Amino acid sequence: MRALLTHAASIVLFACATAASAATPEAKALFEQARAAATAEYKAVRERCNSLAGNPKDVCIAEAKAARVRAEADATAQFRNTLRAYTKARIDIANADFALDRTRCAALAGNERDVCVERAKASRTAALADARADKKVIEARSDAREDKRIAEYKVAAEKCDALSGTAKDQCVAAAKSQFGY
Template sequence: MKLMALAGQAAALLLCAGAASAATPEAKALFEQAKAAAAAQYKAARDQCNASEGNPKDVCIAEAKAARVRAEADATAHYRNTLRAYTKARIDIANADFALDRTRCAALAGNERDVCVERAKASRTAALADARADKKVIEARSDAREDKRIAEYKVAAEKCDALAGTAKDQCVAAAKSQFGY
């Protein structure tokens, strides 16, 4: 389940990483609404945890916290709509999942507990590494796109050198317009 969630987050990250943030009033309202909904869901889930005792109560509370972190991180990432925000959201979610896993491990004893804790650490390490790697891949692709755009502009500008006068000026203007200069 976590793997599918991480894959979905990675896909969202790849789709939205290059877009500029559009902090419209509607986007801000949706962001505030999402945060309020996350807080309300957390409070309701936390209230349900009071029926339990001991480790099951601790796990219930940790699950509620992880769900709140996930919802708030996703809302913040979508609102800011930057690569940095999406990466931070994935890191926050990985840390919340780690805290939940550690709480689940507390019910175990001896070697089982040690194995559980190490598995939780390994999962967090993998999630953090994936988040950082995805960020680097997206940055590299963005840099490559920019390099290609510059090279294509240079080719178009070079073609304009064969012309003279107004035709050359129009050709250069068209190349600048086409490649964003």
């Protein structure tokens, strides 16, 4: 659980710290390479799982699938570099971890199994809620930044109203360029 939270926090920080960038050929190549590596690793681990039997085999396969989903989701989120992509990656990872936890719970019986399943559901619910809440916080901060920029532009434009002629035109042009209008 702690690893999932650390991973989720790193995704959010990465999303906030990076600027939006165009999909360059190099980025596309890295994305395809990461997906290919995830698939190759999944196939290799899946082959090792074939030597097991019963629930340990199921857990091994579920771990391989969760690792593949995590790697592909991270690669996709970094390639697309959008808030939506990062949120989707976190949701996909939470669902994969939930499937893994449920598979682990299958080895248990009775109340112990019920508790395990409920714990898995609670972890998934928490991860999904955190992903959605983080998305809303980031969107709210972005909206607030935009509102502040607009307000600052209005102040600068109001200051220009005291001027006339060329000085006013230059003042308005400077305000527009400063605030992106």
